[in-house]
Amino acid sequence: MPTPEADPVRPLQLGVDRGSPVPLYFQLAQQLEAAIEDGTLTPGSLLGNEIDLAGRLGLSRPTVRQAIQSLVDKGLLVRRRGVGTQVVHSQVKRPLELSSLYDDLETAGQRPSTRVLARDLVPASAEVAAALGVAEGAEVQRLERLRLAHGEPMAYLRNHLPVGLLALEEDRLEATGLYRLMRAAGITLHSARQSVGARAADGPEGEQLDESEGAPLLTMRRTTFDDTGRPVEHGSHLYRASRYSFEFQLLVRP
């Protein structure tokens, strides 16, 4: 067996700008990522050892390691002790953003729109209370929307939010997604816990979504947290299975 794809760095132009406010490790990471994306660094190729790379760039080894580590975390590089650092073999697409259905549809060129069905204060059910960390029966904001693409219904969205977190203005809700409103309000979304299942539509649900009774629906419950770990939203949504599926990526943490 030949040695693993020997292919040290060649026409690879690396260099950092010490005048820039962008951290050096980040500049390096960006350049490496770009080189991987555009094929200058081919899958399987070795990166050359950290010490040389640091010397060539005029950086210290920890700084170079920080850049490399960030790409390892993204799944673009693999490190093996005694071997070296190589580019992964197949381009593993990056994990999906925590995005809203609205953004997903817009990205896909589907011309999304929203019809607000309800927007009021209600007492929290047991499920909502547990998700948002409030007392059962305490007031929470409720939001029910129908999401359409090309004028056709795609999903029935029901959300609950802590009171006072966000001003929900109807015209803005119809023009964009909930997550974008949150980000615009200075909320840093951090993580979400989701549960995806399926069930048959009952009569009224089917009518709202233009499906017949008994048609399969995708169900999604999601609680979203900000960067301090506080829950900022709980959703319980129904999607037409004929029109929508969830795509996502799992990463194994070593």
Added chain:
Amino acid sequence: MPTPEADPVRPLQLGVDRGSPVPLYFQLAQQLEAAIEDGTLTPGSLLGNEIDLAGRLGLSRPTVRQAIQSLVDKGLLVRRRGVGTQVVHSQVKRPLELSSLYDDLETAGQRPSTRVLARDLVPASAEVAAALGVAEGAEVQRLERLRLAHGEPMAYLRNHLPVGLLALEEDRLEATGLYRLMRAAGITLHSARQSVGARAADGPEGEQLDESEGAPLLTMRRTTFDDTGRPVEHGSHLYRASRYSFEFQLLVRP
């Protein structure tokens, strides 16, 4: 508004064993994680600054930072410049492992079992070829199994693997999950790309799964990659929606 929950470290017993082969930063991270889990470090409490912590433990600051950073990556801590490091407010459960249905069921005490329906070599379909990175029509290993819990069918599992990757012995397939076999064979699973949807069962599917025709089924397609980015498995599975849903966590990468 009072200052954020003031609560410096008090009865927290930290200390590292320099004789241990376990890295110092890892020892510290484990102790902090345990303190968060058992409530010694309460949500919102501040950790005290890194310099002090390092001095108190006889470690350097970078080592302490490495420990803290690993917990930030896990979503257990939040750092804010000028403020400090605090424990997140709600316990965000850790992201799910890349686990097999078999393990999930076993963990839930559901006594899983497996019936192997097919185990042979077949030409790759377009979908399988694209997922595994082989030519269309090239030979791949096929595996079809019925997964049961308490003797009741839960899912119909169809997998395709590159030839020669793994010896699939029927008795071992019936006693455990595919992922555990892979790990035992020295394959390091790294990431997976998934797509989850729903559709109605057709006649034969319903019969296999003990559901009537038209019953909602959860569908899952998944391609799994090892740590070099090479695809090691592609699955196309059907789950009884009445018995199963997917739980997972999304993390936003800053």
Added chain:
DNA sequence: CAGTGGTCTAGACCACTGG
């Protein structure tokens, strides 16, 4: 302003891999 985390340096020794 004082205090925090964010970045960076220039070394060191160790553990593992491969030939």
Added chain:
DNA sequence: CAGTGGTCTAGACCACTGT
């Protein structure tokens, strides 16, 4: 055995936060 990444140290300066 030589070469790699993994870990660790003891400093330094900067950027941001709150009062």
